[in-house]
Amino acid sequence: MGFLPISDADMKRAGIEQLDFVYVIGDAYVDHPSFGHAIISRLLEAHGYRVGIISQPDWKDDAGITVLGRPRLGFLISAGNMDSMVNHYFVSGKHRPNDAYTPGGEAFKRPDYATIVYGNLIRRVYKDIPVIIGGIEASLRRLAHYDYWADKLKHSILLDSQADILSYGMGEKSILEIADALAAGIAVKDITFVKGTVYKTRDISGIYDGIMLPSFESLQAKPKNYADSFAVQYQNTDPFTGKTLIEEYPHRVYVVQNPPQEPLTTAEMDAVYELPYMRTYHPSYEEKGGVPAISEVRFSLTSCRGCFGGCSFCALTFHQGRIIQTRSHESLLKEAELFLKEPDFKGYIHDVGGPTANFRKPACEKQLTKGVCQNRQCLFPKPCPNLQADHSDYLTLLRKLRALPGVKKVFIRSGIRFDYLLADKSDAFFRELVEHHVSGQLKVAPEHISDAVLSKMGKPEKTVYEQFVKKYGKINERLGKKQFLVPYLMSSHPGSTLKEAVELAEYLRELGYMPEQVQDFYPTPSTISTIMYYTGIDPRNGETVYVCKNPHEKLLQRALIQYRNPSNYELVREALIKAGREDLIGFSDKCLIRPQKRNRQNESGSGRTGADNLKYNGKERRHHGAAEKTKRKTIRNVHKRKK
Numbered sequence: 299m300g301f302l303p304i305s306d307a308d309m310k311r312a313g314i315e316q317l318d319f320v321y322v323i324g325d326a327y328v329d330h331p332s333f334g335h336a337i338i339s340r341l342l343e344a345h346g347y348r349v350g351i352i353s354q355p356d357w358k359d360d361a362g363i364t365v366l367g368r369p370r371l372g373f374l375i376s377a378g379n380m381d382s383m384v385n386h387y388f389v390s391g392k393h394r395p396n397d398a399y400t401p402g403g404e405a406f407k408r409p410d411y412a413t414i415v416y417g418n419l420i421r422r423v424y425k426d427i428p429v430i431i432g433g434i435e436a437s438l439r440r441l442a443h444y445d446y447w448a449d450k451l452k453h454s455i456l457l458d459s460q461a462d463i464l465s466y467g468m469g470e471k472s473i474l475e476i477a478d479a480l481a482a483g484i485a486v487k488d489i490t491f492v493k494g495t496v497y498k499t500r501d502i503s504g505i506y507d508g509i510m511l512p513s514f515e516s517l518q519a520k521p522k523n524y525a526d527s528f529a530v531q532y533q534n535t536d537p538f539t540g541k542t543l544i545e546e547y548p549h550r551v552y553v554v555q556n557p558p559q560e561p562l563t564t565a566e567m568d569a570v571y572e573l574p575y576m577r578t579y580h581p582s583y584e585e586k587g588g589v590p591a592i593s594e595v596r597f598s599l600t601s602c603r604g605c606f607g608g609c610s611f612c613a614l615t616f617h618q619g620r621i622i623q624t625r626s627h628e629s630l631l632k633e634a635e636l637f638l639k640e641p642d643f644k645g646y647i648h649d650v651g652g653p654t655a656n657f658r659k660p661a662c663e664k665q666l667t668k669g670v671c672q673n674r675q676c677l678f679p680k681p682c683p684n685l686q687a688d689h690s691d692y693l694t695l696l697r698k699l700r701a702l703p704g705v706k707k708v709f710i711r712s713g714i715r716f717d718y719l720l721a722d723k724s725d726a727f728f729r730e731l732v733e734h735h736v737s738g739q740l741k742v743a744p745e746h747i748s749d750a751v752l753s754k755m756g757k758p759e760k761t762v763y764e765q766f767v768k769k770y771g772k773i774n775e776r777l778g779k780k781q782f783l784v785p786y787l788m789s790s791h792p793g794s795t796l797k798e799a800v801e802l803a804e805y806l807r808e809l810g811y812m813p814e815q816v817q818d819f820y821p822t823p824s825t826i827s828t829i830m831y832y833t834g835i836d837p838r839n840g841e842t843v844y845v846c847k848n849p850h851e852k853l854l855q856r857a858l859i860q861y862r863n864p865s866n867y868e869l870v871r872e873a874l875i876k877a878g879r880e881d882l883i884g885f886s887d888k889c890l891i892r893p894q895k896r897n898r899q900n901e902s903g904s905g906r907t908g909a910d911n912l913k914y915n916g917k918e919r920r921h922h923g924a925a926e927k928t929k930r931k932t933i934r935n936v937h938k939r940k941k
Contacts, residue, residue, distance in 0.1 A: 299574045301329055302339055303350040304582070305365060318347040319477070320369040322416050324385075324408035325378035325399040325591075326583060327353040329576035332595035334433055335376055338473055340573040347371075347477055353580075354400065354407045357415045360423050368427065371480040373420050374473075375461065376433030377412035379591070381822060383447050386410060389820040390849075391447075401579075402586035410447075413439075417459030428486035430476060431455065432465035437617050438824040440466050440496045440555060441531065441545050442514050444524070444832040446821040451518055451832075454545065454553040456496055462486045464496040467617060468603065470570060471559045493537070494559030502552050508542035509534070515548065521833035522840075528829045529837040535615055537561065538669030561604065561623045568629040571600065577636070594648060597637050598711075599630050601695065602652035606661045606676040607715055609745075610756040610826035611791065611819065614653050620670045622660045627695050631702070638704045645706030647699060655712045656719060656727070658692040661685050678756045681721045689719070689727035700734060710735045716742055716766040717758040725773075732773045736781050740770070743786040746794070747805045754793035754830065754843060784813075789855040790846040791819040792830035796877040799855040803870075803890055804882075812862045818852060861890045 303309045304327060309317070319342060323335045330336055339349045350369075355362035378385065378399055385397060386406065396403040409415040413435050420429055439455035456464045463486065465472045472494035479489045490497050502508070509530060512523040527545075534540040540557035547553065562570070578596070579589040603623040605614045630650070637643045649655070660666055661676040662684040676682050699708045710731070719728060732740075744763040745755055752759060767783060774781050789799065806812065821828040830836055830843045846852055854876070857869035870891050874882050882890045 299576070301327070301576055301580055302343070303366065304353065304580065306367070309350065309366065314348055314350075316348075317350045317366055317369045318342075318371045318481075319349045319374055320352060320366050321349055321374040321376070322352045322355060322363065322420070323376050323378060324354060324382055324412040324416070325376075326401050326589045327351045327580045328399075328578070328589055328592055329580070330578065330592065330595060331571050331573070331575055331600065332598070333379060334469070335378075336575055337570060337573070338374065338376075338432070338469060340575060341470055341570065342473065342477060344573055345474060345477070347481075355416070355419075357409045357412075357419055360419065363416075363419050363423050368424060371477065372428030372430060372462075372486070373424070375413055375416045375420070375429065375431045375436075375459070377416075377435035378408065378433065381435045381438065382408055382410060382412035383445075384820070384822060387447065389818045396590075398591040399589065401583040401589055403590045404586070411458075413455055414459045417461050421460040428463075428480060429459070429461040430463045430465060430473070431459055431461040432469050432473070434613075434617060436464050437466040438613050438822070440464050441511070441543070441553060442517055442524075442527075443823045444821070444828055445823065446828070446831075451514075451524065453514065453547065454496065454498075456498055456553055457547065457551070462497070463489060463492075465494060466496060466555075467494050467558055467619065468562075469494065469559075470562065470566075490554070491556075493556050496553060496555045499552050499554060500550055502544055502554065505542055505544065505554065508544045508554070511543055511545045513546040522835055525829055525833045525835040525837040525840070528824075528826075531824075532615070532826070532837070533672045535619060536621070536669040536672070537619070538667070539672060540669075558619060561619065561621045564624055564626050567603070567623055567625050571625060571629060571633065594711075597640075597643060597647055598649035599633055599647065599699075600652055601625055601630055601650050601655075601692075602657055605653040605657060606670070607654055607657075607718075608675040608678050608756045610754060610830075611788070611828075613822060613825050616824045618653060620661075620676070621665050622657050624658055624691075627698060630695060631698060634699055634702055634705070638702070643704075645704055647705060647708045649709060649711040650696060650699060651710055651712030653712070654715045654718075655710045656689060656692055656714050658695070659686065659688065675756065677715070677717055677721075678758065679753065681717065685721060687718055687721035687723070689722050689724070693727045693730060696730070696735065707737070708735060709737060711741070714740070714742060716744075717762050720762065720766055720769070728769070729773055729777075732770065732779065732781065733777055739782045739784050741784045741786065742766070745786060745788045746791065746798070746802060748794070748798040748801045751791055751794045751798050754827070754836065755788075755791060756826070785811075786817065787813055787859055788817050788819055789859055790852045792827055792843045792845050794846060794855060795844050796851070796854060796858075796873055799858045800874065800877050800879050800882070803858040803861050804888075806859065806861075807888075807890060812860060814860075816856055816859045818856060858890075867891060867894075 321335055321339050342349050350366040397405045400407045413431050417429055436455055441454050442451055445452045472492050475492045511527045517524045537558040537560045543555040545553045579592055583589055604618045604621050606620045676685055745757055746752055747760050749759050821831040831845050834843055834845050836843050854869055854873040857866040858873050860866055861870045883893055
């Protein structure tokens with residue numbers, strides 16, 4: 299066993315004259331099942347195909363794509379584990395200073411719109427060779443989509459990349475079908491029958507049960523058409539009920555999306571994760587210090603895929619689907635035992651989860667045979683009566699992992715869906731979560747506290763989160779622990795005006811809590827929230843939605859969440875005046891900031907700092923979710939551990 303070929307010398311050592319597939323990736327080559335390119339390449343290898351890797355080629359030089367020669371069957375392309383544009387840019391448009399998926403963390407080793415650039419590079423050099431694109435970037439751009447960075451609608455990435463086939467979703471089943479078809483001599487233009495793929499054609503006469511979406515020209519002409527189109531797409535992401543979707547482009551070119559692939563069975567998923575991965579980055583990266591992204595996943599376990607949470611700003615529904623897929627306990631324990639053999643394993647499993655850690659079974663039994671409901675969610679706005687909220691399997695798994703010799707602690711870092719936790723009639727998992735799987739603080743994602751905004755986010759009402767906070771505090775108190783909650787919050791999401799931003803700031807005031815980090819809403823392709831951002835329409839019901847697009851207003855909303863930061867004083871003051879809430883500028887407990895004229899000794903005009911953040915008029919504030927009161931400490935989202 300060893301790494302797949304990355305050079306002509308590697309091919310010669312392996313006795314390979316010609317590869318079947320060359321896989322071009324925007325990430326460093328990391329042979330670990332947390333990386334999509336590792337799964338796809340090892341799966342093809344297990345089925346007898348010879349695969350080589352070209353990682354982060356120089357896209358300005360045609361020679362960068364020829365280092366492994368012409369493959370027998372075709373090229374595969376993935377931009378990497380992240381959309382290349384999200385990888386490169388903050389929501390503000392500023393460049394990110396580093397890239398965790400590149401050796402040494404070096405930024406910009408892949409191009410903007412990497413899938414498109416790599417596709418066109420290959421097409422220049424090998425004009426007639428089959429090109430198959432996949433990964434998150436391709437998956438979420440498979441049909442016409444709004445591109446935040448260009449601020450316009452763009453074609454299906456299949457057209458702009460000049461690829462022949464797009465494999466969307468997780469791709470294991472579809473890539474094997476494509477490979478087998480090519481190996482059997484079927485022309486790539488005739489591979490139109492594989493589920494979970496998108497292809498282009500000029501002839502749709504043979505499609506009998508398809509849905510014709512609005513044409514690209516009509517999407518450009520009227521934003522509502524795009525909202526309507528996306529609503530249809532969203533309703534057809536299920537492998538049991540999804541229909542073929544057809545999108546017309548100028549000159550009678552059609553992009554056709556086949557229904558999604560069926561989810562992997564537990565046995566199939568086990569087999570994927572038990573392939574012979576090297577479980578680390580290629581040794582050629584050692585001189586640059588390795589690949590930073592491996593550090594968090596190296597001792598983590600992927601236990602599930604899919605998510606029925608239905609958050610509007612998340613693309614998981616479009617990529618992994620709503621049906622939960624799980625690995626067996628045996629498979630996960632076997633992988634954990636590999637950790638124990640690593641010399642630098644310190645006894646800590648960093649994560650056991652997936653998109654949502656505590657989803658270890660489908661929301662209901664119906665989903666496994668008839669699919670998910672098209673027009674209703676499992677958890678939003680209220681848990682479905684058919685929802686089977688049960689953590690017993692996950693709890694049993696965690697107990698087995700904790701019992702392994704050499705394991706000191708099992709963390710859960712991939713996120714807990716707190717409304718699903720509360721829906722479980724048993725508190726057994728909640729108790730053991732607090733007792734064994736939290737290290738000082740638990741990260742949760744209420745995202746906002748205004749019900750008006752939460753409804754657009756697809757998140758539960760404020761009262762649900764408050765119920766969770768109360769219960770978390772009580773369990774900590776019973777266990778004699780002092781652990782805290784760290785809430786993730788989002789500013790400027792569609793539906794949030796300055797009024798709602800002020801409402802959130804007032805809530806944080808009551809908690810005595812100031813987050814050090816706030817995520818501005820980021821309009822990434824193929825989410826309900828992004829559709830709202832571009833069209834001003836909620837595609838679920840056709841309602842008009844307020845959208846904050848002005849950069850300065852975004853700063854105001856963000857500053858309100860961090861109103862205690864002295865550098866935000868002027869922004870907070872401006873926001874409160876604009877919102878008609880000057881009553882929150884003063885000296886009472888209810889005020890967010892003090893009047894500027896009373897702070898002459900502080901040239902910045904800052905509000906409360908230090909002990910004042912916690913104690914107003916002699917009244918102590920609590921840490922968010924803490925079991926006991928604390929004394930005169932500035933509250934942050936990172937707390938010092940008790941020695």
